[in-house]
Amino acid sequence: MVLGVGTVLVIIGAGLAVGLSALGAGIGVGIAGAAAAGVTAVDPDKFGMSLVFQALPQTQGIYGLLIAILLLMSTGVLGGTPEDIPVAVGLAALGVGIAVGFSGLSAIGQGIAASNGVAVAGRDRSAIGKGLVFSVLPETQAIYGLLVAILLMAFTGMFTGVYTIADAVGFAAIGCGLAIGLAGLSAIGQGITAGAGIVASARKPEVMGRALIFAVMSETFAIFGLLIAILIMFGIGLIGGA
Amino acid sequence: MFLPLEMKKALIGIHEDYKPAVIAALHEAGIMEIAGIRESRSDIAAMLAEEERSPELDRCAKNIQRLSAILDAMREARGIAPVSAKDILFPAPREKIPVQRRTLHDICLDVKKILPETRHALDLQQEIARIRERFGKLRIYRETMGALAPFDIDIGYLGTSGYLDIIPVSVEKPAFEEFAVRLLGAGTGGCTVTSVPSDGMHIAIISVLHEDIDRIRPLLRDPAVSILEYEAAAGTPGEVLGRIESECRDLAAREEEITASLAAIDEKYGKNILSLLEELTIEKERMLTYLHLGRTAKTVVLEGWVAARDTDRLEEICMAAAGGNGFVRFRDPAEGEEIPIEYNNPSWLRPFEVVTTMFSRPRYDEIDPTIFTAPLLIIFFALMLGDAVYGALIVLIGWILRNGAGTFSPPVRDAGTILMVAGGATVVSGILQGGYLGDFLPRFFGIAPPFVLINALESPVRFLQIALVIGVLQINLGLVIAAYQNLRKKQIRSFITDQASWFMIQPAAAIFLFSFFSWAAVPAPVQWAGSALGIAGVALVMQRQGPLGVFHLTGFLGDWLSYARLLALALATGGIAMTVNILTQMVAGDHPLQIVAAMAVFVIGQTFNFVLQTLGAFIHSLRLQFVEFFGKFYQGGGKGFQPFMVRRDVTKLFGDD
Numbered sequence: 001m002v003l004g005v006g007t008v009l010v011i012i013g014a015g016l017a018v019g020l021s022a023l024g025a026g027i028g029v030g031i032a033g034a035a036a037a038g039v040t041a042v043d044p045d046k047f048g049m050s051l052v053f054q055a056l057p058q059t060q061g062i063y064g065l066l067i068a069i070l071l072l073m074s075t076g077v078l079g080g081t082p083e084d085i086p087v088a089v090g091l092a093a094l095g096v097g098i099a100v101g102f103s104g105l106s107a108i109g110q111g112i113a114a115s116n117g118v119a120v121a122g123r124d125r126s127a128i129g130k131g132l133v134f135s136v137l138p139e140t141q142a143i144y145g146l147l148v149a150i151l152l153m154a155f156t157g158m159f160t161g162v163y164t165i166a167d168a169v170g171f172a173a174i175g176c177g178l179a180i181g182l183a184g185l186s187a188i189g190q191g192i193t194a195g196a197g198i199v200a201s202a203r204k205p206e207v208m209g210r211a212l213i214f215a216v217m218s219e220t221f222a223i224f225g226l227l228i229a230i231l232i233m234f235g236i237g238l239i240g241g242a
Numbered sequence: 243m244f245l246p247l248e249m250k251k252a253l254i255g256i257h258e259d260y261k262p263a264v265i266a267a268l269h270e271a272g273i274m275e276i277a278g279i280r281e282s283r284s285d286i287a288a289m290l291a292e293e294e295r296s297p298e299l300d301r302c303a304k305n306i307q308r309l310s311a312i313l314d315a316m317r318e319a320r321g322i323a324p325v326s327a328k329d330i331l332f333p334a335p336r337e338k339i340p341v342q343r344r345t346l347h348d349i350c351l352d353v354k355k356i357l358p359e360t361r362h363a364l365d366l367q368q369e370i371a372r373i374r375e376r377f378g379k380l381r382i383y384r385e386t387m388g389a390l391a392p393f394d395i396d397i398g399y400l401g402t403s404g405y406l407d408i409i410p411v412s413v414e415k416p417a418f419e420e421f422a423v424r425l426l427g428a429g430t431g432g433c434t435v436t437s438v439p440s441d442g443m444h445i446a447i448i449s450v451l452h453e454d455i456d457r458i459r460p461l462l463r464d465p466a467v468s469i470l471e472y473e474a475a476a477g478t479p480g481e482v483l484g485r486i487e488s489e490c491r492d493l494a495a496r497e498e499e500i501t502a503s504l505a506a507i508d509e510k511y512g513k514n515i516l517s518l519l520e521e522l523t524i525e526k527e528r529m530l531t532y533l534h535l536g537r538t539a540k541t542v543v544l545e546g547w548v549a550a551r552d553t554d555r556l557e558e559i560c561m562a563a564a565g566g567n568g569f570v571r572f573r574d575p576a577e578g579e580e581i582p583i584e585y586n587n588p589s590w591l592r593p594f595e596v597v598t599t600m601f602s603r604p605r606y607d608e609i610d611p612t613i614f615t616a617p618l619l620i621i622f623f624a625l626m627l628g629d630a631v632y633g634a635l636i637v638l639i640g641w642i643l644r645n646g647a648g649t650f651s652p653p654v655r656d657a658g659t660i661l662m663v664a665g666g667a668t669v670v671s672g673i674l675q676g677g678y679l680g681d682f683l684p685r686f687f688g689i690a691p692p693f694v695l696i697n698a699l700e701s702p703v704r705f706l707q708i709a710l711v712i713g714v715l716q717i718n719l720g721l722v723i724a725a726y727q728n729l730r731k732k733q734i735r736s737f738i739t740d741q742a743s744w745f746m747i748q749p750a751a752a753i754f755l756f757s758f759f760s761w762a763a764v765p766a767p768v769q770w771a772g773s774a775l776g777i778a779g780v781a782l783v784m785q786r787q788g789p790l791g792v793f794h795l796t797g798f799l800g801d802w803l804s805y806a807r808l809l810a811l812a813l814a815t816g817g818i819a820m821t822v823n824i825l826t827q828m829v830a831g832d833h834p835l836q837i838v839a840a841m842a843v844f845v846i847g848q849t850f851n852f853v854l855q856t857l858g859a860f861i862h863s864l865r866l867q868f869v870e871f872f873g874k875f876y877q878g879g880g881k882g883f884q885p886f887m888v889r890r891d892v893t894k895l896f897g898d899d
Contacts, residue, residue, distance in 0.1 A: 052857060055854060055857065056861075058854065059814070059854075059858055062814055062818055062854070063810070063814060065818070065821065066813060066814055066817035066818060066821070069817065069820075069821050069824070070817065078824065129600035129864070130600065130601075132861050132864070133600075133601075133861065133864055133865055133868050133869075136861045136862060136864075136865050137865070137869070139807075139862075140800075140804055140807070142810075143804075143806055143807045143810040144803070144806070146810045146813070147706070147803075147806045147809070147810065150702045150703075150706070150809070150813065151702075151703070151706075153702075154702055154703050159700075159702070205602060206602055206878065206879035208601060208602055208878070209601075209602070209872065209873070209876070209877055209878060212868065212869055212873070213873070216797065216800070216869060217793065219797075219800050220793055220796045220797065220800065222800075223796050223799055223800045223803065224796070226803060227799070234758075234759060239759060
């Protein structure tokens with residue numbers, strides 16, 4: 001089997017997607033798990049509830065795995081025969097991996113929020129729902145990363161196997177990935193605010209709405225990244241008619 | 243349905259002789275939330291004296307305490323019975339104990355009769371506690387004797403004698419040599435150490451003169467060293483061990499005997515005690531309610547909240563219980579009063595009220611969002627999960643909850659209903675997305691699923707477009723509701739700056755996007771009109787919010803793009819299920835072991851995906867309601883209506899079914 005440069009770049013993209021997001025998910029799950037272990041030590045009946053909170057930051061790892069599988073399938077490395085992939089598409093795949101991988105580090109923020117969620121819900125069962133809603137906030141950045149990745153894959157022909165993009169477009173796709181991937185790290189700040197929101201709304205349930213407003217503020221910077229990623233796609237002709 | 247139930251403030255005055263009867267009737271009816279009249283804003287509050295605390299209340303509390311202690315003793319003897327999965331899913335109906343309506347005096351007479359016959363349970367409970375404490379000690383002594391068995395010395399020599407202290411210790415093996423050296427070099431006149439290795443430890447017996455004991459004490463406090471606990475006894479460790487075993491057998495037999503005695507008391511009096519406890523608790527609640535009342539010389543006055551639809555019934559109940567010797571007045575809530583909130587939804591919508599409550603109950607003058615949230619929550623859940631087999635499994639789980647534990651527990655029944663509806667919608671969504679355990683049908687059987695409209699994995703961009711259209715619709719629904727609320731309250735300024743501004747910005751943004759991305763040819767006049775509309779809308783937002791208006795603009799964009807999670811979750815469900823199927827294919831082969839391994843990969847993988855994605859779909863669907871939708875029109879913060887109501891878990895009144 002001979003692997004061309006394009007195919008190798010796609011494989012590196014898949015590695016970045018799953019590797020970075022698994023790193024984020026692992027740290028996030030670890031942070032939430034530490035709190036979960038403490039709560040379960042005090043009350044073993046809280047094991048199931050604690051496990052639910054600990055599972056939340058796993059999703060980023062799943063997004064990374066999903067994109068890695070889709071990238072590998074698009075090259076035929078998985079479930080087919082490896083094809084010769086143009087270098088431009090390989091570069092775009094690198095952008096895809098960066099988008100999902102870095103935004104997958106948002107799981108760290110989610111882990112911080114989930115650890116507060118499990119601690120509060122451990123004392124007050126009625127706080128489980130609110131804790132879950134706050135804990136899920138920092139996942140939005142990962143969803144934006146996944147969104148950009150899917151758009152890049154769709155518009156560079158990775159789903160259809162029809163490749164028409166130029167090398168320069170592939171490089172620009174890396175810019176898209178960096179824009180949304182690094183902006184996705186804003187989720188760490190959001191996780192800190194969301195964690196405080198969980199505590200605040202447990203103490204005073206009627207402030208939940210206002211605490212949510214504080215918590216979604218950090219998302220603004222992820223939107224900046226998303227906006228720039230979409231504008232780059234437009235600028236290089238992947239979206240629209242430029 | 244759109245607003246919480248209309249409430250009235252009720253003022254009730256009765257002759258003092260009828261106080262117990264009226265309070266009991268209100269308690270049984272459970273339609274009024276009683277408020278403390280002396281702290282209220284009522285006009286007559288200042289004229290009323292405080293109702294005195296009844297001495298009967300202490301008598302009642304004392305009897306509750308005594309019966310609870312006896313019940314605890316009997317329960318302790320019973321222990322925790324093993325519970326099967328069937329018991330959890332389909333619990334047997336609990337038969338309620340029929341009781342007569344009677345006075346506190348009669349209940350206390352029954353308590354007086356039952357106490358002498360059951361008080362013995364407390365002595366038995368204490369004896370069991372002593373036995374268990376002794377068991378604990380014997381377990382430690384048994385370990386010590388086991389460790390000392392190789393020494394074959396008389397245990398009677400251990401401890402302090404005329405000149406010597408003889409101390410048995412265990413030392414961690416790696417630390418033993420250093421310990422022994424330090425011990426012998428501690429400057430004692432005479433110290434001997436005899437030791438044997440045992441299971442990662444060294445068991446040692448240290449003999450030291452009295453005057454030297456303080457020299458070796460710091461060494462015995464080393465974390466690697468433990469002084470073995472023992473009880474003064476004569477004979478070799480083997481002989482003492484035999485006596486310990488014999489005492490353990492005697493104690494176990496006695497514990498069994500006591501447990502049987504407690505079980506016999508439980509069998510004979512358990513139900514009676516439970517029903518007396520519940521009757522006493524009900525009486526106590528009534529007497530505590532007296533403290534919220536006010537009084538004049540002969541009249542007792544109470545105040546509280548009642549649903550407007552129950553006013554006639556409340557008046558009828560009060561006047562019947564007071565024999566016509568009283569009055570009932572109703573008034574509308576005054577401004578600034580904290581009005582309790584009771585939902586006003588049809589029965590089919592009630593299971594979904596828990597979703598709104600999870601965020602916060604509506605305020606009295608605020609639209610209850612349950613009617614909007616319920617269908618959207620289900621649709622989003624179904625779109626995100628999008629697998630017919632997963633949906634069918636959720637229907638099955640919901641059915642089990644509804645028809646099992648839900649038969650006795652309304653919250654479980656509601657959860658079962660929500661799951662059945664959500665599961666049903668997921669089945670439909672799964673069929674339309676062609677998801678049957680991911681791509682199981684085409685991958686393993688080459689069958690193309692019928693009725694497929696859209697598959698997130700095959701047409702992600704189309705799916706995204708649908709998600710964003712849904713987002714626009716829901717966000718605008720929220721804005722329309724907010725606009726309606728502002729117009730209803732004549733808050734025109736808020737309407738213009740908070741809602742009309744967005745109704746101007748959105749079409750302008752649409753014109754801009756179509757023109758910028760060249761999706762359609764937009765005539766110049768339309769572009770100019772759009773720009774003017776957009777600038778005016780942004781100006782209104784900035785005028786209202788100041789510099790923070792920038793965050794409102796990006797926040798609105800974020801709210802809209804947040805609906806991309808519908809695609810993300812749908813992709814994750816289908817994609818991970820597909821990955822599991824691929825792995826299954828890779829593991830599978832001709833050898834039977836490979837088939838077993840492939841089946842294990844398939845079952846574990848699909849179960850993992852089902853659990854995780856179901857949880858994810860539910861939480862993300864909730865988030866879209868709470869953050870993106872509620873953020874546009876809903877504040878909440880209402881206090882739940884808590885009627886003064888009898889709760890009978892183990893008893894039922896004669897004639898009540």
